[in-house]
Amino acid sequence: MTKTVETGSDTEAFDAPSGPLTLTRLLSYLPGIALLIAVGVLGKYAEIWWLKLAKHEHWTVPDIEYVLWAILIGLLITNTVGLHPIFKPGIGTYEFWLKIGIIALGARFVLGDVAKLGGTSFLQILVDMTVSGAIILLVARKLGLSGKLGSLLAIGTAICGVSAIIAGKGAIRARNSDVSYAIAAILALGAVALFALPPLGHAIGLSDHEFGLWAGLAVDNTAETTATGYLFSDEAGKIAVLVKSTRNALIGFVVLGFAAYWAARGEADAIAPGVRAKAAFVWAKFPKFVLGFLAVSALATVHWLNKAQVANLGAVSRWAFLLTFAGVGLNTNIRELARTGWRPLVVAVVGLVSVAVVSLLLVLLTSRVLHWGVGS
16 A cells, blocks of 8 residues: 555655654655755746747747646656656655645734634535535445445545545544545546646636635645645635645544444444543644644744744745645656546545535635635
8 A cells, every 4th residue: 555655645654754764764865855856946947938938939828837837847757757766755755845835834824814714714614524525425325335435535525635534544444445546536636626726716717815715625635735726826825725724624523523433333443432532533633734834823923033034934835835846746647546446536526526616605605795704
């Protein structure tokens, strides 16, 4: 199962390496990290070169953001010449850089905005999660998928993609094959959402704020959510990260619910009774980088960070996300995703469509009818 997780998103591979973190182990990350930097920087220059070429040739072309260039270059490398094994450890660190970027991004928000937007998105997440999760479970049952595969697809679609699937695997005692199918289906859909949602957002006429909300609610994996938001605009990317972080914070509660259901059927390990045991379970699944984001936001709110420090953290965030976007492309192997089989993919497609539609309706309702949220 290592191969599947390596090609996934939201993994904890770099955060919790197996074995001691020796000098040799650290050095093994360097080739892949160097490739992430190279692809990210090449994506940045590709944006500049593209616009210069268009101006020189008097073409009217769209301004393709460096985010998309970095992803496309990574996709091209992985799916043509392929990656030598020497690059794999370092490339897998892109989730680590994603978390660094999110933590540093906290300097761009004051806690009042975090609380206001987080509260609004929390209600949207609950509605979206309930409706789309029920649809996914129903379709999975109709197509004859196992109950636990359906549960993993629902968990991954409703909360945060591969991280949620991995968290749910042990809690509900899912088979390795079910985990593989769920991860591949979720990754395939993340790639579709990444390229489909930004042009749809422009076609519908969504504002930066509205699209950021939509991306944060609709896209499964945190890396793809971040890239989708930033493909639309910088402001949309910031909002998408904040909404997705709120969504990620619910992972422990959702996994707890599914674990309790399967334990009651005698098909998973029972969770110890009592509030303390359940709180410990939720804390174990909680994404700790969300706390880092809030801590940096708190420092910015009380003005313990001056303008230069906020600017420096902004630069750290942009560079960390640049490595993340390169990693999204380099970690997406289209041939491996195609081997999943059609039934899990159909369920995932239904999940993506239902999440996208329900979340878009919620965004339009709250922003244009109820006028909730920060900005417009």
